[in-house]
Amino acid sequence: MGLPSWTRRSRNHDVSGAPLPLECNHVGEALPPEMVTRLYDGMRRVDLTGKAKGPSENVSQEQFTASMSHLLKGNSEEKSLMIMKMISATEGPVKAREVQKFTEDLVGSVVHVLSHRQELRGWTGKEAPGPNPRVQVLAAQLLSEMKLQDGKRLLGPQWLDYDCDRAVIEDWVFRVPHVAIFLSVVICKGFLVLCSSLDLTTLVPERQVDQGRGFESILDVLSVMYINAQLPREQRHRWRLLFSSELHGHSFSQLCGHITHRGPCVAVLEDHDKHVFGGFASCSWEVKPQFQGDNRCFLFSICPSMAVYTHTGYNDHYMYLNHGQQTIPNGLGMGGQHNYFGLWVDVDFGKGHSRAKPTCTTYNSPQLSAQENFQFDKMEVWAVGDPSEEQLAKGNKSILDADPEAQALLEISGHSRHSEGLREVPDDE
Numbered sequence: 001m002g003l004p005s006w007t008r009r010s011r012n013h014d015v016s017g018a019p020l021p022l023e024c025n026h027v028g029e030a031l032p033p034e035m036v037t038r039l040y041d042g043m044r045r046v047d048l049t050g051k052a053k054g055p056s057e058n059v060s061q062e063q064f065t066a067s068m069s070h071l072l073k074g075n076s077e078e079k080s081l082m083i084m085k086m087i088s089a090t091e092g093p094v095k096a097r098e099v100q101k102f103t104e105d106l107v108g109s110v111v112h113v114l115s116h117r118q119e120l121r122g123w124t125g126k127e128a129p130g131p132n133p134r135v136q137v138l139a140a141q142l143l144s145e146m147k148l149q150d151g152k153r154l155l156g157p158q159w160l161d162y163d164c165d166r167a168v169i170e171d172w173v174f175r176v177p178h179v180a181i182f183l184s185v186v187i188c189k190g191f192l193v194l195c196s197s198l199d200l201t202t203l204v205p206e207r208q209v210d211q212g213r214g215f216e217s218i219l220d221v222l223s224v225m226y227i228n229a230q231l232p233r234e235q236r237h238r239w240r241l242l243f244s245s246e247l248h249g250h251s252f253s254q255l256c257g258h259i260t261h262r263g264p265c266v267a268v269l270e271d272h273d274k275h276v277f278g279g280f281a282s283c284s285w286e287v288k289p290q291f292q293g294d295n296r297c298f299l300f301s302i303c304p305s306m307a308v309y310t311h312t313g314y315n316d317h318y319m320y321l322n323h324g325q326q327t328i329p330n331g332l333g334m335g336g337q338h339n340y341f342g343l344w345v346d347v348d349f350g351k352g353h354s355r356a357k358p359t360c361t362t363y364n365s366p367q368l369s370a371q372e373n374f375q376f377d378k379m380e381v382w383a384v385g386d387p388s389e390e391q392l393a394k395g396n397k398s399i400l401d402a403d404p405e406a407q408a409l410l411e412i413s414g415h416s417r418h419s420e421g422l423r424e425v426p427d428d429e
Helices: 025-030 033-044 061-073 076-087 096-116 133-144 166-175 177-191 221-228 252-259 389-395 404-413
Strands: 206-208 238-244 265-271 276-281 288-292 298-303 307-310 319-322 331-337 340-346 351-353 373-384
Touching: 025 096, 025 177, 033 061, 033 076, 033 096, 033 177, 061 076, 061 177, 076 096, 076 166, 076 177, 096 133, 096 177, 096 221, 133 221, 133 298, 166 177, 221 298, 238 252, 252 331, 252 340, 252 373, 276 331, 276 340
Parallel strands: 206 238
Antiparallel strands: 238 373, 265 276, 265 373, 276 298, 288 319, 298 307, 319 331, 331 340, 340 351, 351 373
16 A cells, blocks of 8 residues: 655655655655654554564555554553654664653654744744754653653663663653643644644643734743643633833832732743743732742743742742832742742842752752852743733733832922823722
């Protein structure tokens, strides 16, 4: 039987130099050649009769259908079988370094195909030439969830020669949903088959930034997908920019004015050493001297590694935001305690700390920044999900309502508030 049309590519050799079948430009462009080769070889290795002595020369319609069924609708056992065939031509265990390369190819293919199909939903993929470092970082995070036969985790280069058998891969696929989700994205968007079965809205949230504001986020699409997967499901479909130091200035007053009473949000910073990290606030930020929030809050790291740190139950110091006090700290904090936060942004904007010796009591997070006391230029806060009517009403307040110091400065200088008289004065909180 002839080859399915998807195997026809613009290139007629695979990455090893072996001949590939007829040409088909649209798949060759939609997916990187490494992933097309893996899928093609995996399908050729499907033995429908139980009597095959090796991979078939071509892919039959039956092999194609069985492979699609396993990858898109199969259970963990069936998916792991196909993954093993996509990794190696031989039966039996595969080396951890082979699984690492497969995972990097898979993650890179997701960015590639979403960019090709113009479905990044406002986020950026990869701009600079060369390998995408966040592909490797996310692949490393997915691999770190793998449990080897002795129960140990696949952490560090010393494990790359370890043998991973079918049971290890099956357990990994079962416990790490992103593996199966990414396979579905690659197949559905790469081959344009069964696209209705794939809901991208909760995988890649819509990015909303005020019109006319050119803005390049600290986060790329892979970072957003990773953080978004940790959020409550009803908040995964949309991210709205509330504050950016690039757009709104290096001002703690501006930060407070833009993020208070706006619902759940994600805050992210990049320090001067290029470490990227932040936290999810499950409730609206409020300026007050008490801790706030609940156990849905978490801290996270994006660079140099991706990780999420959830509540320990040790205390309820989830969120803290204070301004204008003389006796207690002024700034934004998450986790730990006064002067020893897991993440702290000082009222002297551009300075902060991440003090975790050995870990933050609230979130069990390590030091997130490169230096315990860090400096930063870039900070963003994104509201997630849809705002309630109450949040929209409060969000329409002037920045001066949230910043009495700025209002006082205007009055001292003899300037009036141009917005006064154009709207009703909001009730006091």
